[in-house]
Amino acid sequence: MNSIENGVSDFISLRHVTKSFETMSGDIVTALRDVSLQIPKGAFVTLLGPSGCGKSTLLRLIGGLIEKTSGDVLLGGKAVEKPTNQVGMVFQSPVLLPWRTVLENATLAADLGKLSRAEARETASRYIRLVGLEGFERKYPGELSGGMQQRVAICRALVHNPSVLLMDEPFAALDAMTRDHLQVELQSLWMAGDKTVVFVTHSISEAVFLADYMVVLAARPGRVVEVIKVDLPRPRTLDMVNSAEFGGYVSHVRGYFEAEERAA
Amino acid sequence: MTDQVSMAMRPAKTKRNRRLSSGFDRVTMLAIALFILFLAVWEWILIPATGVSPALLPRPSQIAVSLYQGAVQGYLLPNTFITLQEVLIGFVVGSALGFALAVPVAEWRAVERILSPYVVALQAIPKVAIAPLFVVWFGYGLSSKVLIVGLITFFPVFINTVAGLRSVAHEQRELFMIYNATRWQRFRYLTLPNSGSFVVAGLNVGVTLSVIGAVVAEFVGAQEGLGSLIVRAGFAMDTAGVFAGVLCLTVIAAILSATVQLLGRKIVFWANDLRR
Numbered sequence: 001m002n003s004i005e006n007g008v009s010d011f012i013s014l015r016h017v018t019k020s021f022e023t024m025s026g027d028i029v030t031a032l033r034d035v036s037l038q039i040p041k042g043a044f045v046t047l048l049g050p051s052g053c054g055k056s057t058l059l060r061l062i063g064g065l066i067e068k069t070s071g072d073v074l075l076g077g078k079a080v081e082k083p084t085n086q087v088g089m090v091f092q093s094p095v096l097l098p099w100r101t102v103l104e105n106a107t108l109a110a111d112l113g114k115l116s117r118a119e120a121r122e123t124a125s126r127y128i129r130l131v132g133l134e135g136f137e138r139k140y141p142g143e144l145s146g147g148m149q150q151r152v153a154i155c156r157a158l159v160h161n162p163s164v165l166l167m168d169e170p171f172a173a174l175d176a177m178t179r180d181h182l183q184v185e186l187q188s189l190w191m192a193g194d195k196t197v198v199f200v201t202h203s204i205s206e207a208v209f210l211a212d213y214m215v216v217l218a219a220r221p222g223r224v225v226e227v228i229k230v231d232l233p234r235p236r237t238l239d240m241v242n243s244a245e246f247g248g249y250v251s252h253v254r255g256y257f258e259a260e261e262r263a264a
Numbered sequence: 265m266t267d268q269v270s271m272a273m274r275p276a277k278t279k280r281n282r283r284l285s286s287g288f289d290r291v292t293m294l295a296i297a298l299f300i301l302f303l304a305v306w307e308w309i310l311i312p313a314t315g316v317s318p319a320l321l322p323r324p325s326q327i328a329v330s331l332y333q334g335a336v337q338g339y340l341l342p343n344t345f346i347t348l349q350e351v352l353i354g355f356v357v358g359s360a361l362g363f364a365l366a367v368p369v370a371e372w373r374a375v376e377r378i379l380s381p382y383v384v385a386l387q388a389i390p391k392v393a394i395a396p397l398f399v400v401w402f403g404y405g406l407s408s409k410v411l412i413v414g415l416i417t418f419f420p421v422f423i424n425t426v427a428g429l430r431s432v433a434h435e436q437r438e439l440f441m442i443y444n445a446t447r448w449q450r451f452r453y454l455t456l457p458n459s460g461s462f463v464v465a466g467l468n469v470g471v472t473l474s475v476i477g478a479v480v481a482e483f484v485g486a487q488e489g490l491g492s493l494i495v496r497a498g499f500a501m502d503t504a505g506v507f508a509g510v511l512c513l514t515v516i517a518a519i520l521s522a523t524v525q526l527l528g529r530k531i532v533f534w535a536n537d538l539r540r
């Protein structure tokens with residue numbers, strides 16, 4: 001039911017994944033229960049749900065940052081046990097190192113031995129240009145706006161050429177206009193490459209705007225309720241947000257959240 | 265559009281100008297004027313009006329004379345130099361040890377559990393109170409002073425460095441996890457630079473304490489240094505001499521503290537941007 005496309009190309013695959021945590025008081029909390037999800041290579045997938053639905057946990061399981069309690073997490077056919085070079089990640093806050101310049105932040109992966117410095121500098125410069133930060137290479141994060149910092153974080157995540165980009169509510173802390181811009185930019189970055197993107201958000205319109213597939217999650221315990229294929233043409237524009245089709249997707253998803261709120 | 269841009273640029277520019285000229289702005293002038301007024305009141309109003317004996321409270325002019333004589337007769341500068349030497353060596357040794365020990369304590373829980381009882385015990389001891397012991401053990405010379413200064417500098421640097429090395433945010437840790445960074449890489453590229461502002465804060469506290477440490481050590485037992493100079497002047501009822509000694513100490517402490525702050529701002533430059 002939760003399979004996006006039944007094909008051989010399933011690149012990220014979760015089968016009956018459950019994740020529970022022990023809280024400080026010793027209670028066991030089930031963050032995710034029996035989640036199965038197949039993501040084809042090159043897709044843009046958004047994970048959408050209310051807080052506490054385990055969407056960030058799901059992202060971290062794919063990235064290998066945390067371990068599942070049971071089930072299988074596969075990336076490119078291999079079980080995910082720890083982070084690999086295949087993965088790049090963007091967090092809710094930019095997490096830039098304030099003592100490094102924009103270029104030095106973007107090439108962090110080189111210092112950590114993921115690729116050569118020369119290669120990193122070349123790739124980073126290219127991405128910095130693509131996100132419109134040319135000329136800011138020698139600036140420090142403290143001199144940049146929040147949106148610019150998050151752009152640098154995206155460059156950093158892409159420099160070692162991962163096949164999967166994991167994004168954990170990367171635009172949630174930005175103002176609405178910057179957010180719109182970055183959504184459009186991210187779409188063109190993704191369209192220009194062949195990366196698979198898994199993007200966590202709690203904004204319905206953001207999820208619809210970006211997604212090939214929208215994974216709707218519910219909370220307590222976190223579980224997948226529906227996977228929706230978003231059939232809007234690419235490249236999507238900000239005007240499309242006002243279209244009836246777009247609105248249809250939004251109201252469909254909103255139905256879930258309202259139902260859940262009533263139940264709670 | 266052009267207008268907006270230049271409007272936006274202007275405030276930043278005036279701000280910089282103000283900072284550049286801040287050495288001679290009105291507030292500074294006022295502060296200098298008030299200080300001169302304070303000295304004048306002390307010299308010409310307070311002392312004549314109250315008739316306080318110079319043995320209790322000297323006039324500013326008498327302190328100046330004492331400073332001048334000390335300089336001319338050639339005992340003030342060598343003694344200042346000796347105290348400065350004790351402070352500097354002790355400060356460098358103490359903060360280097362504080363930093364070096366903080367790293368394993370912050371990085372490995374086991375090391376912390378083994379070492380922390382000693383650290384807590386040592387910290388609880390009033391260092392000044394054991395100064396006589398150090399003089400007994402290491403004599404009247406430089407080594408006992410350096411040890412006391414070192415011990416007194418050690419703790420603020422140690423404690424701040426441990427706190428700094430542990431101040432890594434959860435997402436920063438995850439960022440390095442996603443790259444499979446080794447422990448050393450995480451330390452070198454994240455934990456260590458991230459602790460910078462904490463270490464500088466520790467050094468700032470340590471440098472002020474180190475001057476106190478040196479003087480107390482000299483009080484307890486020394487033949488040279490500003491501390492012993494002050495003690496001798498006190499016994500001789502040479503209050504102006506005491507003031508002259510205290511003034512030299514203050515200058516040492518102020519210069520050292522300013523130097524540490526300046527170096528700190530240069531090294532941990534990003535922290536200043538955030539504070540502003």
